[in-house]
Amino acid sequence: xxxxxxxxxxxxxxxxxxxxxxxxxxxxxxxxxxxxxxxxxxxxxxxxxxxxxxxxxxxxxxxxxxxxxxxxxxxxxxxxxxxxxxxxxxxxxxxxxxxxxxxxxxxxxxxxxxx
Amino acid sequence: xxxxxxxxxxxxxxxxxxxxxxxxxxxxxxxxxxxxxxxxxxxxxxxxxxxxxxxxxxxxxxxxxxxxxxxxxxxxxxxxxxxxxxxxxxxxxxxxxxxxxxxxxxxxxxxxxx
Numbered sequence: 001x002x003x004x005x006x007x008x009x010x011x012x013x014x015x016x017x018x019x020x021x022x023x024x025x026x027x028x029x030x031x032x033x034x035x036x037x038x039x040x041x042x043x044x045x046x047x048x049x050x051x052x053x054x055x056x057x058x059x060x061x062x063x064x065x066x067x068x069x070x071x072x073x074x075x076x077x078x079x080x081x082x083x084x085x086x087x088x089x090x091x092x093x094x095x096x097x098x099x100x101x102x103x104x105x106x107x108x109x110x111x112x113x114x115x
Numbered sequence: 116x117x118x119x120x121x122x123x124x125x126x127x128x129x130x131x132x133x134x135x136x137x138x139x140x141x142x143x144x145x146x147x148x149x150x151x152x153x154x155x156x157x158x159x160x161x162x163x164x165x166x167x168x169x170x171x172x173x174x175x176x177x178x179x180x181x182x183x184x185x186x187x188x189x190x191x192x193x194x195x196x197x198x199x200x201x202x203x204x205x206x207x208x209x210x211x212x213x214x215x216x217x218x219x220x221x222x223x224x225x226x227x228x229x
Contacts, residue, residue, distance in 0.1 A: 009155075032215040043119070043205055043220030044158075051215045090157060094214055102173070103218065105157040 004106035021076040023091030031093040033074040038088040119221035128196045136191040138206030147189035151202040
C-alpha cells in the first residue's frame with residue numbers, strides 16, 4: 001500500500017535558525033513529490049515539487065526540498081525561519097505511472113517558529 | 116481570478132439531514148477533487164473527476180455522492196449526514212494533463228453533524 005510518513009507531529013525552531021520538516025514515502029516506482037502549506041482556516045497552498053533531475057528543488061517563500069531516492073525521503077528545508085512560516089505542512093506523493101489522479105498525503109507537521 | 120471557491124464556509128447539520136457542498140474553479144482545469152481533513156490523518160480523497168463527465172471513487176466515498184455539473188463546477192452531496200462526517204471538506208483542481216501537475220485548493224467548508 002502507498003503511504004507517506006511525516007515522523008514529527010510538531011517542529012519548533014527559533015526565528016533565524018534553519019528548519020527541516022521530514023517526509024518519507026512508500027510508493028512504487030519513482031513518484032512525483034510535493035509539499036503544501038496550510039495556514040489557519042485556509043486551504044492548502046502549493047510550495048514546491050520534484051519531477052526529475054536535480055535532487056534539490058527550490059520553491060516559494062525561500063523553501064527548498066531535498067529528494068533522496070535511496071532513503072525514499074523528501075525533506076523540506078529553509079535556511080532561516082520566519083515567525084510567519086508557522087503553519088501546517090503536508091508532504092504528498094503521486095505515483096508516476098498512475099493517471100488516476102490519486103495523490104497520497106502525509107498526516108501533516110505543525111511548524112512553530114518562535115520569536 | 117478567484118481560483119477555487121467553495122460554499123458554504125460553515126454548516127451545522129443534524130443527523131439524517133442532507134446537504135450539498137458547492138465548488139467552482141475558474142482556471143479551466145480538467146480535474147477536480149473532494150477531500151476531507153481530519154486531525155492527524157492528513158487529507159483523504161472522497162471522490163474525483165478526471166474530466167468533465169466522469170467521476171470516480173477515492174479512498175473514503177461511503178456516504179457521499181458527487182456531480183460534475185460542467186467543467187467549472189463539482190458538487191459533493193451528503194444524503195443522510197452522520198456524526199462521523201464531521202470534518203473540514205476541501206475541493207481542489209488541477210490541469211490533469213500530466214501526472215506532476217499540482218493541485219489548487221479552495222478555502223474549505225467546516226461541517227459539524229450533531
